[in-house]
Amino acid sequence: MGTLRPAHVAAAVAFVLGAVVLLFAGPLTSSSASSTSKPVKVGSPTAASQAWTADLATYVARLDRTLVVFGDSISARYNDVTGDDLQGYWSMVADDLGAEPRVYAEGGAGFVNHGLEGCVGHTFGEQLATPRVKELVRHAGALLVEGGRTDTQTCAGGGDYALIPDWQLRDAVDRFFAKVARLRGAHDRCTFVLVPWGPAGLADNRERVKYVVSQAVQRYGFTFIYTDGLLTDETTIEDRVHPTYWGNRSLANAVLDGGDARSCIQGVPAP
Secondary structure, rough: OOOOOOHHHHHHHOOOOOOHHHHHHHOOOOOOOOOOOOOOOOOOHHHHHHHHHHHHHHHHHHHHHEEEEEHHHHOOEEEEEOOOOHHHHHHHHHHHHOOOOEEEEEEEEEOOOOOOOOOOOOHHHHHHHOOOHHHHHHHHEEEEEEOOOOOOEEEOOOOEEOOOHHHHHHHHHHHHHHHHHHHHHOOOOOOEEEEEOOOOHHHHHHHHHHHOOOOOOHHHEEEOOOOOOOOOOOOOOOOOOEEEEEHHHHHHHHHHHHHHHHHHHOOOOOO
């Protein structure tokens, strides 16, 4: 097993302390108990230590084999069924790594956007603020953040949309990754970020969004995955935005080949 992050160590310490309390609390006795009662035999400390070690190893292994995913509809509209036409790129990555995916993705969501359709939903930062999601991000073997495609314009009310200025995008992106860095540590090589972009949409928007996101990823020392040219007319569906099966396969390969993903998921294989 590889080196644990500080978050894993903290979780392990909490686990061990809980086990210690359970072991030494023992049964309660009343004040009227006979002085001739036989002492309770609590078992061998060596055996207890071995049990703690085995349980702790399983606990940490389960944390290490989790793949957490944030995304927009490029993640949300796909499933986790191996070989299915709608299998998502993140599912393909999880299959290759032997990981257990946990996906927090909504159509239209992004660093700024709550969702373009109906202007409802959650930003990535709001998803991350949920206590359960925060703990998974802290302890996961790997984190995938797919987004930015929707952060070119946002709801302006009355069914209208407004261009998102660069300063607003930079601020939202930086705040999100600052939170990730506090949870996982800066320079976490197992945090992967990609901005997939099909042939639909303005190239100028693609370049400015990709630049803002990649610069933030570089500042925090995470792994940016370049996906230029992967989503084409041939590898996207009719809307020229969402990937086909082979488009998802190309994105998955980019993640697997663009960093050291295979060393991030540790411990026992997923059942």
